[in-house]
Structures are given as structure tokens and as C-alpha cells.
Amino acid sequence: MEEISERTVTLRRESEGVYIATNSAGAELRFGHNSGGFGSVELLLAAILGCSSTDADAMTSRRVEPEHFEVTAVADKVSGGADGAILRDIRLSFDLRFPDGDDGDKARARVGAALKTAHDKTCTVSRTVEHGAKVTFIDANDYDG
Structure with missing residues (x-):
């Protein structure tokens, strides 16, 4: 039987090419081509x-x-x-x-x-x-x- 559970991540812009992704647990990940990271x-x-x-x-x-x-x-x-x-x-x-x-x-x-x-x-x-x-x-x- 197929089970479906939704996953959500929200992204907000910090600056040009730098973004913060936040999951439903509140964890954040900073990334982007100008972030110096991934x-x-x-x-x-x-x-x-x-x-x-x-x-x-x-x-x-x-x-x-x-x-x-x-x-x-x-x-x-x-x-x-x-x-x-x-x-x-x-x-x-x-x-x-x-x-x-x-x-x-x-x-x-x-x-x-x-x-x-x-x-x-x-x-x-x-x-x-x-x-x-x-x-x-x-x-x-x-x-x-």
C-alpha cells in the first residue's frame, strides 16, 4: 500500500546568490553561488x-x-x-x-x-x-x- 507524507523546505534570499533553506524542524542551510559554500x-x-x-x-x-x-x-x-x-x-x-x-x-x-x-x-x-x-x-x- 502506498503511503504519502509531505516534505517542505522554504528558501529565503539573504543577498544576491546567497540563500537560506529552512526545513520543518527549523534547521537552516546557507548556500548559493555567492555564499562561499555549496x-x-x-x-x-x-x-x-x-x-x-x-x-x-x-x-x-x-x-x-x-x-x-x-x-x-x-x-x-x-x-x-x-x-x-x-x-x-x-x-x-x-x-x-x-x-x-x-x-x-x-x-x-x-x-x-x-x-x-x-x-x-x-x-x-x-x-x-x-x-x-x-x-x-x-x-x-x-x-x-
């Missing part, structure tokens, strides 16, 4: 990394804490094409290392299943990108509702 495309990649890494972390760290847990996203940004500016060929590279021994062996053995689960079922962010969710732009000042 730009929007980098945030999308970070969201894919975070979402995709959750299963790998949960399914392996039950056995043992990783000695090294680093995941890198690389994408080709395409501009000027018929589709407008888009990312293509998003690639995630998981570099996970666990201690020697039985628990480390068990953790290593779970990585493949964790990545498959994230890709096929649980990573909302990458699955949404792959499946192409509809995005609607509404000018709230003109909306009749």
Missing part, C-alpha cells in the same frame, strides 16, 4: 550521496565501525543542449574500509546488498532523479488556488 548542483549531489550512504552505513556499522567511509559523486553538467542545463551520468564511488577480523568481514559482505537496496528501493533522492519527478513552478502572487 551551490545548488553540489547540494543535489550531496543529497544523493547522503541518501545513498544511509543504507550502507546502517547495514555495515551494525557489525563494526568503519575505519574509512567516503563516498564521492561525480556528474557531467551539460549546458547549451536541447534539454537545457542538466546533469548526466551521475556516478557514486563508495570507498568503505572495515577492520580485519570476523566483524569486518561481515560488514564488507553486506556492502553490495546495502548499495543495491539504496539504488533499487530506499534512496528517495537518487530514485527521484532517475525516475524524473514532475516539478511545478507557481507564482504565489498570481495563484488562484
